[in-house]
Amino acid sequence: QAAPSRAMPGVLMPADGLAGEFVGTKGETYQRPVISRGRPTSRFDQLGRIGEGRFGDVYIGADRSTGKVVAIKEVRLPNLERNGLPKAALRELRALQHLEGHQHVVRLLDAFPRGGSLALVLEYMPSDLEVMFRTRRSVFPESQIKSYMWMLLQGLSYLHARRILHRDLKPSNILLSARGV
Known part of the structure; x- marks a missing residue:
């Protein structure tokens, strides 16, 4: 359970790649997986862009194994590969993960690194x-x-x-x- 040597100040780095236990720069640990290994395109088909915003684009997609329609929100994080997940992005991910089960809050289904972006797979709302x-x-x-x-x-x-x-x-x-x- 050693902190990764690449940890940068203010950035939380995954202890074992991109899933599993996360260790913060101040030694704090997070047991729940925050982002999945792999790419969203290995599990989800991206069907087309449905929206765009200041921080990224939103695509409609489908889960290859279940056929379930999802929204894939790509949040641009230009230094993701070099510096890891910024603290603010990690906080937002962790908050979204703990909001399961309320009918009036969109659920986060998964999250993947994707080049200079973080892809958030969300419940699709038409x-x-x-x-x-x-x-x-x-x-x-x-x-x-x-x-x-x-x-x-x-x-x-x-x-x-x-x-x-x-x-x-x-x-x-x-x-x-x-x-x-």
């Missing part, structure tokens, strides 16, 4: 509130607005109970399942 607002031709009934607000507040309450802030809450980041949840 729409968002912004798209719904733009495509709707009539006014939303009050009951529907209350329902969406209730779901949003349930998800935020779940996050806040775990001391996690969303920090980028806007209609395009409020994702909707095929059932409208």
Whole structure:
């Protein structure tokens, strides 16, 4: 359980490559795997780009073994291969991993290094509130607005109970399942 000699200040490096126990630069350890070995393309077919943002792109994909549709979010981290996973990225990954099981929070299914990016494999949500607002031709009934607000507040309450802030809450980041949840 020795810390890797390549550890850089402020960067957490995996103790055994990219999975298993992680050792921080101050000796802290993390038992749960943070990112998988390999590449997302070895397990997931990337079917096309569905979005882009300041820090990367989002693709629709499918799990080769189950056929399940997923979203693959590639977060650009230019120094990933040289310096390891930045502390902020590791914190976000660990937070996402502990948010399993709430119906109003998108689940992280896996994560892979990919060149200068970290690929996050997430539950696929086919729409968002912004798209719904733009495509709707009539006014939303009050009951529907209350329902969406209730779901949003349930998800935020779940996050806040775990001391996690969303920090980028806007209609395009409020994702909707095929059932409208």
